[in-house]
Amino acid sequence: MENLKDLIEKNHLTLSTLVVFTRAENVIHRREMETIKKSNLTPTQFGVLEALYNKGDLRICELIEKILTTSGNITVVIKNLEKDGYIIRSSDPDDKRSCIISITDKGKKIIEDVFPEHINNINCIFNVLTDEEKITLKTILKKFKKLQNQ
Template identity: 55%
Template sequence: MDNKYGINEESELNLSTLVTFTRAEHIIHEIEYRTIREGGLTTSQFGVLEALYHLGDLKIGEIMERMLTTSGNITVVVKNLEKDELITTYKSKSDKRSTMITITKKGRNKIADIFPKHIESINSIFKTLTVEEKMILKEILEKFKTLK
């Protein structure tokens, strides 16, 4: 039977589930991004520095793939990080058409300062759930990969 909005019960449940999920996501990101902003970075800048810090030198395309972002956005982020002397770029020795990005000592110090605080922030978010609940949530969220 339809409700007062003219949608069936399952559609109503789907809608309220989406709203609940979106609200939770918003709260999680607000808490997560706080330490990044306090460190003087945008989330994209943090993502680039974190990738370089943990994975080593990368091509711009590899960073875009890892961060799920567009080339226009990543280009601006890279230029700003380079301007702030947190990264440098150089031509790949194996493929002169490719630009490699490397983190500078200043960039390493910046991410080394922010990353532990970021992990603390993530831990504070997920302490709300038990280990079992986290595993169930991950399992549920993994199902959405099939929608792509």
């Protein structure tokens, strides 16, 4: 069996790539959350409101898919957003077991207040890259989708 030091040395590029990627992701995520925190919304609440604002009324299963969250978490998020008056729930006329989630005027207002600053913040984060580098990065990162099917 290889000793650990040799194994690390042989895989140095892969390991250091992971470290650099993880550190970058942490910095990006932390900076991205700055504007969301100012709105007193959680990232998931912000995601729900943004999805409803941009996509219109959605079923809970569609929201889960759009904002990449779990069904257990979304139930609490929906309940809290409804309690705060940002969304309303109504029965799905096509499936009585399902609900349609709609954004209220109050929900639209908070997204309209926060989203421009959020977009500006994201632009500031990614301004370290040229447009060409952004395209290259997207192309590279899309390759990791293949791992989902393995």
